[in-house]
Amino acid sequence: xxxxxxxxxxxxxxxxxxxxxxxxxxxxxxxxxxxxxxxxxxxxxxxxxxxxxxxxxxxxxxxxxxxxxxxxxxxxxxxxxxxxxxxxxxxxxxxxxxxxxxxxxxxxxxxxxxxxxxxxxxxxxxxxxxxxxxxxxxxxxxxxxxxxxxxxxxxxxxxxxxxxxxxxxxxxxxxxxxxxxxxxxxxxxxxxxxxxxxxxxxxxxxxxxxxxxxxxxxxxxxxxxxxxxxxxxxxxxxxxxxxxxxxxxxxxxxxxxxxxxxxxxxxxxxxxxxxxxxxxxxxxxxxxxxxxxxxxxxxxxxxxxxxxxxxxxxxxxxxxxxxxxxxxxxxxxxxxxxxxxxxxxxxxxxxxxxxxxxxxxxxxxxxxxxxxxxxxxxxxxxxxxxxxxxxxxxxxxxxxxxxxxxxxxxxxxxxxxxxxxxxxxxxxxxxxxxxxxxxxxxxxxxxxxxxxxxxxxxxxxxxxxxxxxxxxxxxxxxxxxxxxxxxxxxxxxxxxxxxxxxxxxxxxxxxxxxxxxxxxxxxxxxxxxxxxxxxxxxxxxxxxxxxxxxxxxxxxxxxxxxxxxxxxxxxxxxxxxxxxxxxxxxxxxxxxxxxxxxxxxxxxxxxxxxxxxxxxxxxxxxxxxxxxxxxxxxxxxxxx
Amino acid sequence: xxxxxxxxxxxxxxxxxxxxxxxxxxxxxxxxxxxxxxxxxxxxxxxxxxxxxxxxxxxxxxxxxxxxxxxxxxxxxxxxxxxxxxxxxxxxxxxxxxxxxxxxxxxxxxxxxxxxxxxxxxxxxxxxxxxxxxxxxxxxxxxxxxxxxxxxxxxxxxxxxxxxxxxxxxxxxxxxxxxxxxxxxxxxxxxxxxxxxxxxxxxxxxxxxxx
Numbered sequence: 001x002x003x004x005x006x007x008x009x010x011x012x013x014x015x016x017x018x019x020x021x022x023x024x025x026x027x028x029x030x031x032x033x034x035x036x037x038x039x040x041x042x043x044x045x046x047x048x049x050x051x052x053x054x055x056x057x058x059x060x061x062x063x064x065x066x067x068x069x070x071x072x073x074x075x076x077x078x079x080x081x082x083x084x085x086x087x088x089x090x091x092x093x094x095x096x097x098x099x100x101x102x103x104x105x106x107x108x109x110x111x112x113x114x115x116x117x118x119x120x121x122x123x124x125x126x127x128x129x130x131x132x133x134x135x136x137x138x139x140x141x142x143x144x145x146x147x148x149x150x151x152x153x154x155x156x157x158x159x160x161x162x163x164x165x166x167x168x169x170x171x172x173x174x175x176x177x178x179x180x181x182x183x184x185x186x187x188x189x190x191x192x193x194x195x196x197x198x199x200x201x202x203x204x205x206x207x208x209x210x211x212x213x214x215x216x217x218x219x220x221x222x223x224x225x226x227x228x229x230x231x232x233x234x235x236x237x238x239x240x241x242x243x244x245x246x247x248x249x250x251x252x253x254x255x256x257x258x259x260x261x262x263x264x265x266x267x268x269x270x271x272x273x274x275x276x277x278x279x280x281x282x283x284x285x286x287x288x289x290x291x292x293x294x295x296x297x298x299x300x301x302x303x304x305x306x307x308x309x310x311x312x313x314x315x316x317x318x319x320x321x322x323x324x325x326x327x328x329x330x331x332x333x334x335x336x337x338x339x340x341x342x343x344x345x346x347x348x349x350x351x352x353x354x355x356x357x358x359x360x361x362x363x364x365x366x367x368x369x370x371x372x373x374x375x376x377x378x379x380x381x382x383x384x385x386x387x388x389x390x391x392x393x394x395x396x397x398x399x400x401x402x403x404x405x406x407x408x409x410x411x412x413x414x415x416x417x418x419x420x421x422x423x424x425x426x427x428x429x430x431x432x433x434x435x436x437x438x439x440x441x442x443x444x445x446x447x448x449x450x451x452x453x454x455x456x457x458x459x460x461x462x463x464x465x466x467x468x469x470x471x472x473x474x475x476x477x478x479x480x481x482x483x484x485x486x487x488x489x490x491x492x493x494x495x496x497x498x499x500x501x502x503x504x505x506x507x508x509x510x511x512x513x514x515x516x517x518x519x520x521x522x523x524x525x526x527x528x529x530x531x532x533x534x535x536x537x538x539x540x541x542x543x544x545x546x547x548x549x550x551x552x553x554x555x556x557x558x559x560x561x562x563x564x565x566x567x568x569x570x571x572x573x574x575x576x577x578x579x580x581x582x583x584x585x586x587x588x589x590x591x592x593x594x595x596x597x598x599x600x601x602x603x604x605x606x607x608x609x610x611x612x613x614x615x616x617x618x619x620x621x622x623x624x625x626x627x628x629x630x631x632x633x634x635x636x637x638x639x640x
Numbered sequence: 641x642x643x644x645x646x647x648x649x650x651x652x653x654x655x656x657x658x659x660x661x662x663x664x665x666x667x668x669x670x671x672x673x674x675x676x677x678x679x680x681x682x683x684x685x686x687x688x689x690x691x692x693x694x695x696x697x698x699x700x701x702x703x704x705x706x707x708x709x710x711x712x713x714x715x716x717x718x719x720x721x722x723x724x725x726x727x728x729x730x731x732x733x734x735x736x737x738x739x740x741x742x743x744x745x746x747x748x749x750x751x752x753x754x755x756x757x758x759x760x761x762x763x764x765x766x767x768x769x770x771x772x773x774x775x776x777x778x779x780x781x782x783x784x785x786x787x788x789x790x791x792x793x794x795x796x797x798x799x800x801x802x803x804x805x806x807x808x809x810x811x812x813x814x815x816x817x818x819x820x821x822x823x824x825x826x827x828x829x830x831x832x833x834x835x836x837x838x839x840x841x842x843x844x845x846x847x848x849x850x851x
Binding site: 043050051054084085119121123124125126 | 762764779781784785787788801809810811812813814837
């Protein structure tokens, strides 16, 4: 029960008790006053009537007439005259008729009209005593009216009192509500500073304390953010040309060389600068650097037509341009264009183009290749280019051996979608420090008509080519919520969703209606992994997803993190539970970069997960860097 | 057993007989407030009461009437700054002044102390034809129907009512009788035990020993 409710309950009870007591006392006092009034009336009548009776000189008929006249004209229930020997001389008695008063009132309120008496004399001698009792009908009616009035006025008082009490409590405890919201925000790693400092001392101290804490944590975050941004510049940017460097390319290539990559292949172009010594001699280092900058601009201009292209300086004289979805013909045309443009600049700089020139090796890669393979084959193409007359050479990758043809895949996947033949297989993310499973990682598998089970790695590439990957995600996520796998009950499981699927226009609405109906029935805790590429945009769209997930108690994770963002504010805004990056990324991070990243993630309570950990040696190195949650083959070797 | 009851009876009688009209504690207070002469007046009253303890009613009436008629008359407005005030016997004799009601009250309680039946005594509102003013006297009825004796502070001697042509009786009143009547008159047990406003006020003042 909240403090507000407790205080409100207590004060309301207190108020009602006070009002009830005052009401009871008021009624009691009214009751007493009415009874006293009854006596006073009777006493006045007794005194005046006894004096009148004295003038009758003991004539009983006269005295009876006087008594009758008084009795009939007033409200009396009893008048009697007794002589000095206490013998009854005359009496009048009436039965009370109680009007307009309910039975319960008569039962509760007992009015006893008092008797008043006065001596009656004839001359010097007393001749008897007169007894008078007023009628209590009037008193009952009067008291009942008083009670009704009291109840109405006290009900109004109680209602107004309770409303005022409620308003007062709300006003007094308003700062507490803000303190509570601030505390709750802190728990969610949101850093809210309260500008309105409460007047109440206790609340004031708490708010100032929390503001100070928030400010410190914010400073830590900002420091980490700045440091990481600085390190990113040093780690990934070539300082002369401002192009990306080799490290960046190596970290970025996995995104292009994976089964569910959005591009199935393209051209990787390696450009080598020959005659740098001559150029340096002729132009000087500074001018050569300028020349490199101009070259970089040419590379960037030519690559800019290709979405997701990368231009990187590999070393002093070599550059790479990665052009996804670029054909061999286009690649060759582009290479010639670059070659000619650079040659023109060399001429402008007065360099001998026979001694100073560039060679371009082109390699037509596909998504199935590994990074090392891609780089060495491109390097080989460059070596060929250096010896060719045009200084341009194109090599192609071997044709990929597919399990089945494109059309056969399309048919199989469509059939599986139709019959809901997608299911989950899961592996684990292990916390090697705590020696326990951090969470389950769900992977999609597909069963064909002939009961062959295809893994994600097998069917996702052809599904991508056939434009069916989003349909698969939609199918599997619907199954997950509508027919949840009870084997996962009580666990925490993550599901990775692709950039393409999340970026689709209808996905948000689909997830919204699905969560609305089924999220509360999901028997396990779900973490949806979102690619860093989407997260770091910190767009309205991703914020909508965050709000949607938060509403239905679904956590958010980040995958494919290589720390290439311009700003890490998005981590604070979106507060993922973990960041997953390749183990190679974490291992290549400098001490400064890692500690800056740690500063951010520790501040926001974000875990770091290293993926693709294949052996114990890598695991050991990660452990040294205090990266303790891992995914990959090595998890099978860890004893829990 | 019989002896025991007799002894208790004798002891109670003895104890009652020795109980003074004004106890020592009250007398000390009166002395403190009204000085030594007041104390002497009370001691003198006690002496007269003690002498007449076993006398006939007429002797008791004479003694009490004579003693209190020595007190000087003074109006309530002068003494108590009130139009009408019924003083306790201690205030009356302490101040040694009072109006007609105060004489009646003091005589009434002194006679009760001497063992007179309260039913025989009445506060009687009268009109003095001589002074053409309202007045109060104490009336004594030997029997309920006999002619009353008038104890008056204006006419110091006790006369039967028929000899007091200067007084016109208006109303008889006996607080103790009315109180008893109120309690028992209808057979019902009453919460209210008031009988007469002035009488109730006087009884209250006497209860709290107002001096």
